[in-house]
Amino acid sequence: MASRVAVVGAGPCGLAQLHAFEEARRGGAEVPQVTCFEQQGDWGGLWNYTWRTGLDEHGDPVHGSMYRSLWSNGPKECLEFADYTFDEHFGRPVASFPPRAVLRDYITGRAGKGGVRRLIQFGTAVRWVRYDRGAGKFAVTVQARDGGRARTEDFDQVIVATGHFSTPDVPSFGGFGQFPGRILHSHDFRDAREFAGQRLLVIGSSYSAEDIALQAAKYGAASVTISYRTAPMGFGWPAGIEEVPLLSRVEGRTAHFAGGAAREVDAIVLCTGYRHSFRFLAEELRLRTPNVLYPAGLYKGIFWLANPALMYLGMQDQYYTFTMFDAQAWYARDYVLGRISLPPPREMAADIARWRGRLAACAGPADEIDFQASYLADLNKQVDYPGYDLDLTRAHFKDWEHDKMTSITGYRDRSFSSPCTGTTAPPRHTPWWHELDDSADTFLGHQA
Ligand SMILES: Cc1cc2nc3c(=O)[nH]c(=O)nc-3n(C[C@H](O)[C@H](O)[C@H](O)COP(=O)(O)OP(=O)(O)OC[C@H]3O[C@@H](n4cnc5c(N)ncnc54)[C@H](O)[C@@H]3O)c2cc1C
Ligand SMILES: NC(=O)c1ccc[n+]([C@@H]2O[C@H](COP(=O)([O-])OP(=O)(O)OC[C@H]3O[C@@H](n4cnc5c(N)ncnc54)[C@H](OP(=O)(O)O)[C@@H]3O)[C@@H](O)[C@H]2O)c1
Numbered sequence: 001m002a003s004r005v006a007v008v009g010a011g012p013c014g015l016a017q018l019h020a021f022e023e024a025r026r027g028g029a030e031v032p033q034v035t036c037f038e039q040q041g042d043w044g045g046l047w048n049y050t051w052r053t054g055l056d057e058h059g060d061p062v063h064g065s066m067y068r069s070l071w072s073n074g075p076k077e078c079l080e081f082a083d084y085t086f087d088e089h090f091g092r093p094v095a096s097f098p099p100r101a102v103l104r105d106y107i108t109g110r111a112g113k114g115g116v117r118r119l120i121q122f123g124t125a126v127r128w129v130r131y132d133r134g135a136g137k138f139a140v141t142v143q144a145r146d147g148g149r150a151r152t153e154d155f156d157q158v159i160v161a162t163g164h165f166s167t168p169d170v171p172s173f174g175g176f177g178q179f180p181g182r183i184l185h186s187h188d189f190r191d192a193r194e195f196a197g198q199r200l201l202v203i204g205s206s207y208s209a210e211d212i213a214l215q216a217a218k219y220g221a222a223s224v225t226i227s228y229r230t231a232p233m234g235f236g237w238p239a240g241i242e243e244v245p246l247l248s249r250v251e252g253r254t255a256h257f258a259g260g261a262a263r264e265v266d267a268i269v270l271c272t273g274y275r276h277s278f279r280f281l282a283e284e285l286r287l288r289t290p291n292v293l294y295p296a297g298l299y300k301g302i303f304w305l306a307n308p309a310l311m312y313l314g315m316q317d318q319y320y321t322f323t324m325f326d327a328q329a330w331y332a333r334d335y336v337l338g339r340i341s342l343p344p345p346r347e348m349a350a351d352i353a354r355w356r357g358r359l360a361a362c363a364g365p366a367d368e369i370d371f372q373a374s375y376l377a378d379l380n381k382q383v384d385y386p387g388y389d390l391d392l393t394r395a396h397f398k399d400w401e402h403d404k405m406t407s408i409t410g411y412r413d414r415s416f417s418s419p420c421t422g423t424t425a426p427p428r429h430t431p432w433w434h435e436l437d438d439s440a441d442t443f444l445g446h447q448a
Pocket of ligand 2: 206
C-alpha cells in the first residue's frame, strides 16, 4: 500500500508543504498519498480574519489572532516565494508593506495555482495523534467539526503545521479582579476603534505591543502607556504613547508601575505572547518550547528528535516567515521522498546543540537575522527550491530594523527591492500613519 502523510493545518506552513509535494509530483516523482486536515472552513491560517473571540461556532478555541487594520510588519520582499513572485501574482509591482488581505491573497494565490485544494479536508480537526511502535505508524483521530463522528486513520508520517501564535500566554497582576474596565489578550484584540477616546495600557514589549499601541493611537485612543518587563522598545513614539516599567498592580483605574510611576487607565491589553500548544498530540510527541529561533528537540528545526517521522513546520520565532516555511517544507518533503537521509540520533542532537550554541551567542537583532538567514541557507542548499538573493533579504531586514528606530510611524512607507525579480517596490500612495483603510482595493488602487 502507498505510504501516507498527514499534514495538520492549511495555514502558510501547511500550504507550503502541500505545494512542495505537488511540485515534486509534477516533476515526475512518485509521491505518497498526502492528506491535509484543516479545522477551519478555508485555507490561510492566521491570515483569515475572524471577528470571533473565545470559542468558535463549534465550541473550539478560536484560532485567529489577527485584527482589523493589520499591515505586514516586515517588508514583503523578505517573505517572497521564489517560485511565485509578487509581480507574478499582482501583475505589477506593489508597495512593500501590504495589509493582511493582500498577503492572504498572495499566499492563497500560489496554493490555488498549484492545485493543492483537493488535498485538504476542511472543517476537520485533528483531535489526537499517537504513535504505534509495533505497527510503525501514527494513528490520527480526526473529527468533522459540524458534529461528525471521530474516525482514526493510519499514517506513516505526520507533519504538524498548526502555528504557535494562537494559544495566548495570559499572566495576571494584582487588582485585575477589581479593575472596572476591559482586560484582554492581544489574541482577542480585533479593532483599535474600540479604544477610541480611552486611556489604554499595553503590557509587553514585542511586535504585538508595538503594533497594538500604534493602532490604538492611530485610531483615536486618548493615550497609550506601554509597560515592559525586560527592556523598553525605545522607539521614537508619537505624542500620546509612552513606555514605563512593569505593572506592579492596579487599584481601581490607577495602574502602578515598578519604580513608582502611576497612570489612570480605562482598558488593558496583554501583549504577552503565545504558547506552543499541541493538545492533539500524545505526550511523547509534544514539542515544548518558548518562542525562540531554534527550539530544542527539532533536528534541522523540523524533525522530532525522538521520532523523526513526526515533523514540525514554522515552530521558530520568525524574522523570516513564508520563505522559511518553504525551505522547511522542501526539506521535509525530500526526507519523505527518500532524497535526504537523516544521521543517527546522536549526530542530530549534536547538530541541534551547535545551532543553539550559536543562537546563544547572538547579541541582538542583527545577529539574529544572520542566524535565521544561515538556517534558511542550510536547508536550501540541500533542496531544489529556486534560487533567490537571500543576502539581499538579510540586508533588507537590517535596514528595516534601522528604519523602525528612525521612524516607528514611517517605516512602512519605505520601499524594498525583490530578491527574486530585482524590482523595486513603488512608494505607498498614502503614508501608513495616515492610512485608515486596510482594504486590498485601497492598497492596490493606490499604487503609483
Ligand atoms: C497578530 C499576528 C500578526 C502577524 N503578522 C505577520 C506579518 O505581518 N508578516 C508575517 O510574515 N507573519 C506575521 N505573523 C506570523 C504568522 O505566524 C505567520 O505569517 C503564519 O501565519 C504562520 O503560519 P502557520 O501555518 O505556521 O500557522 P497558522 O497561520 O496559525 O496556521 C495554522 C493552521 O492550522 C490549523 N489547525 C490548528 N490546529 C489544528 C488541528 N488540531 N486540526 C486541524 N487544523 C488545525 C489552523 O486552523 C490554521 O489554519 C503574524 C502573527 C500574528 C499572531
Ligand atoms: N503584522 C504585525 O504588525 C504584527 C502585529 C503583532 C504581532 N505580529 C507577529 O506576532 C508574533 C507574536 O508577537 P507577540 O509580540 O505577540 O509575542 P512575542 O514576540 O513572543 O513577545 C511576547 C512579549 O510578551 C512579554 N511578556 C511575556 N510575559 C510577560 C509578563 N508576564 N509580563 C510582562 N511582559 C510579558 C515579553 O517580554 P520579555 O521581553 O520581557 O520576555 C515579550 O515582550 C510575531 O511573529 C510578530 O511578528 C505581527
